[in-house]
Amino acid sequence: MSALARTFKYLTLVAACLVTVVPIAVIVLGSFKGHQEFLTSGPLDLPTGFDLENYVTAFTKGKMAQGFVNTTIILVLSLVGTIVIGSMTAYAIDRFEFRGRGVVLALFLLATLVPAVTTQVATFQVVNQLGLFNTRWAAIVLFMGTDIVSIYIFVQFMRSIPRELDEAATLDGANRLTIFYRIIFPLLKPAIATVVIIKGIAIYNEFYVPFLYMPSQDLGVISTSLFRFKGPFSADWEVICAGVVVVLLPTLIGFLLLQRYIYNGLTAGATK
Amino acid sequence: MANTSPTLMRTLKTRRLRRETRDARVAGRGRRSGLRLTPYLFLLAPIALLVTFTYIPVVNMFYYSFTSWDGLDKTKDWVGFDNYVEVFTRPELFRVFYVSLYYFAASFLQIALALYFATVLSFRTRFRNFFKGMIFFPYLINGVAIGLIFIYFFKPGGTLDSLLAAFDLESLQQQWLGNPDIVNVSLASTSVWRYTGLNFVLFLGAIQSIPGQVYEAAELDGANRWHQFRYIIAPGIKPIIGLSFILAIAGSLSVFEIPFVMTAGANGSMTFVIQTVNMAFKFSKFGLASAMAVVLLAIVLVVTWIQRRVVPDEKVDLS
Numbered sequence: 001m002s003a004l005a006r007t008f009k010y011l012t013l014v015a016a017c018l019v020t021v022v023p024i025a026v027i028v029l030g031s032f033k034g035h036q037e038f039l040t041s042g043p044l045d046l047p048t049g050f051d052l053e054n055y056v057t058a059f060t061k062g063k064m065a066q067g068f069v070n071t072t073i074i075l076v077l078s079l080v081g082t083i084v085i086g087s088m089t090a091y092a093i094d095r096f097e098f099r100g101r102g103v104v105l106a107l108f109l110l111a112t113l114v115p116a117v118t119t120q121v122a123t124f125q126v127v128n129q130l131g132l133f134n135t136r137w138a139a140i141v142l143f144m145g146t147d148i149v150s151i152y153i154f155v156q157f158m159r160s161i162p163r164e165l166d167e168a169a170t171l172d173g174a175n176r177l178t179i180f181y182r183i184i185f186p187l188l189k190p191a192i193a194t195v196v197i198i199k200g201i202a203i204y205n206e207f208y209v210p211f212l213y214m215p216s217q218d219l220g221v222i223s224t225s226l227f228r229f230k231g232p233f234s235a236d237w238e239v240i241c242a243g244v245v246v247v248l249l250p251t252l253i254g255f256l257l258l259q260r261y262i263y264n265g266l267t268a269g270a271t272k
Numbered sequence: 273m274a275n276t277s278p279t280l281m282r283t284l285k286t287r288r289l290r291r292e293t294r295d296a297r298v299a300g301r302g303r304r305s306g307l308r309l310t311p312y313l314f315l316l317a318p319i320a321l322l323v324t325f326t327y328i329p330v331v332n333m334f335y336y337s338f339t340s341w342d343g344l345d346k347t348k349d350w351v352g353f354d355n356y357v358e359v360f361t362r363p364e365l366f367r368v369f370y371v372s373l374y375y376f377a378a379s380f381l382q383i384a385l386a387l388y389f390a391t392v393l394s395f396r397t398r399f400r401n402f403f404k405g406m407i408f409f410p411y412l413i414n415g416v417a418i419g420l421i422f423i424y425f426f427k428p429g430g431t432l433d434s435l436l437a438a439f440d441l442e443s444l445q446q447q448w449l450g451n452p453d454i455v456n457v458s459l460a461s462t463s464v465w466r467y468t469g470l471n472f473v474l475f476l477g478a479i480q481s482i483p484g485q486v487y488e489a490a491e492l493d494g495a496n497r498w499h500q501f502r503y504i505i506a507p508g509i510k511p512i513i514g515l516s517f518i519l520a521i522a523g524s525l526s527v528f529e530i531p532f533v534m535t536a537g538a539n540g541s542m543t544f545v546i547q548t549v550n551m552a553f554k555f556s557k558f559g560l561a562s563a564m565a566v567v568l569l570a571i572v573l574v575v576t577w578i579q580r581r582v583v584p585d586e587k588v589d590l591s
Contacts, residue, residue, distance in 0.1 A: 005497075009392050009397070010398075012388070012389075012392070013389075013392070013393075013397070013403045016389060016403070016406060016407050017403065017406045017407075019465070020406050020407065020409060020410055020465075021406070022431065022435075023421050023422065023424075023425045023431060023465075024421060026424070026425075026431045027420075027421055027424060030424070042429075042434045043424070043429075043430055043431045043434045044431070044434050044435070044438065085317055085318050085321065086318075088314045088315070088317070088318065089314070089315060089318040091314055092310075092311040092312075092314035092315045096310065096311035096314075098308070098311040098312065101311075104315060104319065107319070107322060107323075107327075108322065111322060111326045111327070113572075113573060113576055114326060114330060114569065115522065115526060115568075115569070115572055117526045117528065117545055118333075118526070118565045118568045118569045118572065119326070119329040119330055119333055119565065119569070120329075120549075120565075121333060121336070121548065121552045121558060121561045121562050121565050122328075122329035122330070122332040122333035122336060122562065122565075123325060123329040124552070124553075125329075125332060125343075126324060126325065126328055126329055126332070130324075141321065141325065142325060144321060145321030145322065145324065145325040145326075146321075146322075146325050146326060151318075176310045177310075180314075201412060204414070205412075205413075205414045205415055207414075207415050207416050207529055207533075208528060208529070212549075212553070222414065223414055223415070223416045224416075226414070226416045226417060226420065227416045227533060229420070230420075230533075237424065240420055240424075241424070243420075244417045244420050244421060247414050247416075247417045248413060248414070248417055251412050251413060251414065252409075254412075255405070255409060255412055259401075259405065262412070263408075263473055263477070266470065266473055266474070267473070267474060267477045
């Protein structure tokens with residue numbers, strides 16, 4: 001490659017890094033500034049000290065601490081539910097021939113075509129009638145019940161587990177349930193890891209569902225808690241900055257630790 | 273599904289036969305009826321959830337769309353196609369389609385950028401993983417956080433204005449989110465910032481699945497980088513590029529988070545989904561909102577149908 005082409009290549013790559021970093025970096029800078037300092041300095045100016053007061057405000061008055069608790073509860077329960085339901089569905093579909101199998105397959109395939117964002121108007125009524133409105137269960141059942149990508153991932157993976165294992169266990173007198181949780185389920189670990197990663201990211205970042213179904217102040221997840229900063233803190237941008245950093249940090253740490261799995265998981269999930 | 277049915281049926285039959293023989297084998301131990309019921313027991317919870325949260329809402333949505341229901345009343349008055357007529361004749365309701373054109377146009381830029389960086393990084397590059405992470409990372413960030421980051425970026429005296437001032441370009445400073453002529457450009461750029469990373473990683477994965485020997489052979493034949501892109505990479509990843517464009521259409525119609533967090537649809541940045549949500553939950557017009565949702569669903573289904581025709585999809589096979 002010519003020197004010119006190489007220079008161009010690295011210049012564009014550095015430019016891309018700047019485009020990613022600068023909007024975030026100014027937020028980090030702002031989060032360390034005091035109220036007066038924030039008003040008098042420009043976004044690109046460095047803070048005079050490392051004041052953590054904005055973070056304290058974000059966690060207490062901004063209810064970010066509560067947001068993390070709610071997000072964690074919803075995340076754990078929905079993930080467990082998704083894994084149990086997804087692997088059970090995949091087991092039934094892949095390992096059994098039964099009347100109505102075609103119908104079941106068609107139901108799941110057809111459901112992938114309906115974008116959830118369009119049906120919320122009517123889903124809202126269902127959730128409301130079940131008495132789940134304004135409870136954490138609304139988000140949990142919706143995350144659990146409308147996830148077809150996970151089922152795909154489990155089905156794909158289950159096909160690679162040899163049927164001979166099931167058959168050998170059957171001959172040893174194991175029943176279907178035993179086969180499922182003693183043999184199949186442990187072998188699904190890689191698929192479970194993929195589902196945990198892509199679903200985990202999606203739930204951590206989800207805004208629409210908690211915003212619509214959990215308007216109560218005490219039920220804020222990190223997205224909705226952060227969104228509510230807009231009102232009371234609109235004159236205190238330094239606190240909003242701290243809130244944004246608080247939401248970003250777990251994502252950054254998770255990304256640095258799990259990079260390879262995240263890339264693989266996304267490729268597996270997106271090409272479903 | 274339908275196109276595979278003859279072969280599928282045959283496989284099903286042979287499999288059933290095999291299973292029945294096996295059933296007969298274990299029948300002596302009295303487990304036959306249990307075996308028959310097992311798949312249904314496994315599917316009980318998943319099907320219940322699927323029907324409750326996908327199929328019942330879809331059916332109800334069609335029903336609501338023909339009524340003037342406000343979301344609370346016990347009675348729902350049948351109004352025929354009135355809601356649909358309203359969707360297509362009230363200019364301010366129809367305008368949202370014009371807004372989604374901005375996002376659709378932006379997706380071309382997004383795909384082009386993703387393609388460029390994926391190609392560049394598929395060749396040997398110093399700090400490759402660092403650059404890859406940098407380009408991808410925005411995709412992982414919480415949507416509300418992105419909205420707030422870019423309110424700060426675009427607000428008067430914010431990051432963008434300061435950067436312009438630093439380069440003596442004060443004359444370019446604008447009301448980035450206040451000017452109806454520009455607001456959609458600002459919001460669509462934010463969307464490009466957020467989603468380029470996903471396209472990039474998918475493209476990069478597709479490029480890397482092309483075996484290395486192909487490039488080596490091409491190099492021996494004297495192909496330069498452009499030739500390699502034009503005749504090896506581009507044809508190799510055509511399906512995923514096609515898929516990205518189709519997803520871009522569906523995506524630009526259902527934009528929600530970025531404009532909702534940043535402008536709440538003000539200054540001419542209203543999108544279809546924000547409008548539907550407002551109509552239902554702010555103005556209690558569930559009938560009209562349902563009609564709008566049905567229209568959006570219909571468009572998305574048509575686009576998906578075109579996708580299945582244009583991009584032959586060998587991946588989606590669940591059976």
